[in-house]
Amino acid sequence: MDYGLLSSILHAVLVASTPLVFAGLGALIQERAGVLNLGIEGLMIVGALAGFATALSGFPILISIIAAALAGALLASIFALLVLRLYANPVATGLALTLFGLGLSALAGAQYVGQAAPQVDAWNIPILSHLPIAGHALFSHDPLVYLSISLAVLMWWFITKSRAGLILRAVGENHSAAHALGFSVTRIRFLAIITGGALAGIGGSYLTLVQTPLFVEGMTAGRGWIALALVVFASWRPLRVIVGAYLFGSVSIIQLHGQALGVSVASQWLSMLPYLVTIGALVIIAGRGNFSHKAPGSLGVTFRESK
């Protein structure tokens, strides 16, 4: 076993998984509030382009990441307007968001074809990054990797240990009761959507600022949909999103390096695994009566304010 290769592969897994962590968290916070947003793919790619274009124009990386977040939040606000205020069908609106995001980014990104943006430098954590194998695999990454983990922990804390998170959960579980208690369902959902959009945007920017220095139309390649599946797989819990994202990320890397790792099965069968596992998770979770694993009660249900 080539330990150098193993270390590289582990490193690659983290890189492949990080956009999924961001996007998964973005989807999760919306779903905890009861909003099913199928437009994650569109939000990601818009963020990818925004981050790319900003970095290319010479702005510092931090500004580029913020630009990506803003782009995602802005696009998500269109979704919010349609679904929360105009009571549009959430499924169709999410799809429209994906389409629009993909098309808009292709259109606006055409001028950047072939150009390379500056990338995010790696932060080699002192001492730890010198460890054998784990040093390169875990502690020599760009700051976004560490940010993604921190955000997951922060979101876990927010949802389970803060009053604001409790209110979010209440809105997602039973928006009628939340309304009866005086909470503004529309406002809370709006905030969740904007935040989710920003996170998805950052996830997208990881693709263009770390993974590859280029922008290619449609480069998200279905990651947005995987993020949605991830949330279910993670039973709507932020820390499990990390686990799920890394699982999906591993599969995609193993698929690439299959032969080198001595895996003889055709790569497509391996690639199918995450999706099949997600279906399994959906079945088990929906069937179980245990409330800690169930979907938020008001997920996908349109809330109409009535006096």
Place this chain on the structure above:
Amino acid sequence: MIFVEARSETHWYHEWVAVFVALSLTVVTASILLAVMGLEPVSSLQRIFIRPLNSVYGVSELVAKATPLITIGVALALGFRAGVWNIGAEGQLVMGGLCGGAVALGFWGIDGFWVMPLVLLGGSLGGLLWGAIPAFLKVRFNANEILVSLMLTYVAILLLSVMVHGPLRDPDGFNFPESRLLHEAATLPKLFPAGRGHFGFIFAIFFALLGTWIVKRWHLGFEMRVTGLSLNAARFAGYSRDRTIWTALLIGGAVSGFAGVVEVTGNIGQLVPNISPSYGFTAIIVAFLARLHPMAVIPAGLLVALSYLAGEAAQLSLGIPAASTQVFQGLLLFFLLGTSLLVNYRVRFGRAT
């Protein structure tokens, strides 16, 4: 003060007004976008939307693209009316193409009028099976059909890839991941001297007519609609939610599968890893554009097919990527969803009583 007031009766013209408003807003926004990019709006729009239709080839291509959109659009419209969200039509299309294609390859070289029907049947069954899975899981386990059917889409595409790289690969094909070209008995005839417009379009029209009839006259269509509108009323009327879910997904699956095998036998002529530029997803827009009326799926499908052509034309003559057509599609859907409020509510000025 502006407020909305529910309409007591909605006529078909309310729906048309909403669509017209949405279309107009889309054209205006697209024009603005083009102008921002430094292109002259009117001539650009004319070049990408009108010009492609000026030739037999263009019309033929339009028909070819509209065929799967209309076919699947009708099936989705029926299912969406019932509140069953089949987002995995693309996967059912792929499975249909795969299974039908496999049947065609199985009979390769064998002639006879009965080959085509068998191939079409094989494709429909493949799609039906793929639709049965989310139906079963929803009825039995209450698993969300949106996510299940979506996940299965990826599985289907991967399955196709495995097959085309392996068992179904053309032995004389230099190891390219594609199957043999289908023989004539397993190919649908073309409709035009130029372009790829094929007989599948006739099937599409037929489905639209059938769908319209189901919605208006067939009790099953009514039952599905009631279930989609109010579960309690449906139960009181003696309708079964489970039966509706099965029906919606089996129809969706079979018809999408049919569309898939039609694509393979009419448009492409062989099995390749990528048999659809997301027709199954775009058909969702078509269904909404048609406001879930099967008859309106025909013009809706043609319009969306035109947007595909426009995208290609835009790439050729304006130098903007073909994917920009998705901006148009997305915008149209946004405006449609925004104006759908207008259909059921009247905008009024003044005080609310």
Place this chain on the structure above:
Amino acid sequence: MRGLTKYFGDFAANRGVDLSVDQGEIHALLGENGAGKSTLVKMVYGVLRPDSGDMELHSEPHSPDDPSHAKRAGVGMVFQHFAVFDALTVLENIALGLEGRYPGAELAADILELCERYGLHVELSRRVHDLGAGERQRVEIIRALMQDPRLLILDEPTSVLTPQETEQLFATLGRLSDEGRSIIYISHKLEEVRVLCDRATLMRAGKIIDVVDPRQESTRSLGEKMIGERLKDTKRSKVKKSSDSKPRLTVRVGDVYPDSIRSVALSDLYLSVAPGSILGISGVAGNGQDTLFDVLSGEVTLPNPDSIMLDDTPIGRMGVEQRRILGLLGAPENRLGHAAVPDLTLWENIILTARHTRGILKNKHLISGPAAKGFADEVIQTFDVRTSSVNAKASSLSGGNLQKFLIGRELLGNPKVFIVSNPTWGVDAKAQLFIHEMLIKMADAGASIVMISQDIDELLSVSDRICAICHGRLSRTYPTEETTPDYLGALMLGQEVES
């Protein structure tokens, strides 16, 4: 409260209500359904705003814009329908109802201290989903008490409680009043009010009838005050029926446990209705009426086919459609969203229940639009339904007109048995009269009718025989003209009546 008035459209829910509650007093609001009690307290709590009149709380003007204002002024309310979150724990549920509190150890300690003080018991870490109705109510009560209310309002608190839970509740309320807090206790139930309350205000049709000391009153005296002249007004002209006429509909089943945790289970269910007879079932909402309706209509089927006999046919296991074909039709309480689909037109709504008649469904699968429209038109003409056309959406009709349409839809199908729930709830007087006449006509023509209603007037004027449902059990049935004020008072005041 002085001169409080509230209108909903034309309907006067409260008219010039004057009421005062002393410090430390437990004050009951007694009255039948629709008397205006809930509306009144909702104005105190800030959910509704009065059209005229004013309120004072501790000599300060009290006019809350919304519940949070009312809460800050010291008013707490426990509603009939609990605003709780099944998937969250008790602690989290309570925290949500309090401003700025986080569900942690500190809050837990405060809650336990409060529970200790008032003799309440609840497990903070359990999810509300697992709790029964009594425990859920306790969560609501604790939520209200944690805000240190000077005035606590309880709306029909014991309708979902067992006798023991009721006792516990009373003990808690007693302690509260000893502390100087005031309580407004809305109820139908005289025995409870007698045990618990210092004073009781009687309401009827939006007005105050009297303020009494419940301990000095009896069921009879209260019943008479509330019924007034009504007992003499039973209008039903009885077509003499032979008393040994064979019952058309017989229901005999032990226990029925419905699927939903919110529905009330039925026990020892027995009823029988003769042809041409109208059986009225009275009762406070939430005592099993919905389950009873579902059992009769066929939305809930029973394992034993013989449990329900229609003439000589066992129909216990049959579903809604099969019962319809045999002539058993129904009109549920909820019009939009159960009896009819709001967004469908009137003629489309016809198809829902009448499709097996008049050629509406050809060859079992094809819908005939003309036939459905024709029938819809007939219903509109016969029942004087005010609407633009058969193409109007069901949601566009006024309550009274829609109800006329829906009942007409069934009655024109010439049912052998007709089950109806709250037929004239929210319906204007003229339409109500019309519907009552139609029901009586149907019965006179030989149909058996079961009418579940909360409107005592309606029951008295329409039914031949009357009984009550309470906690899922049916009481003894009396012929209407033999009912006494005692019995009626008990019915109106929701007392447990012997089976």
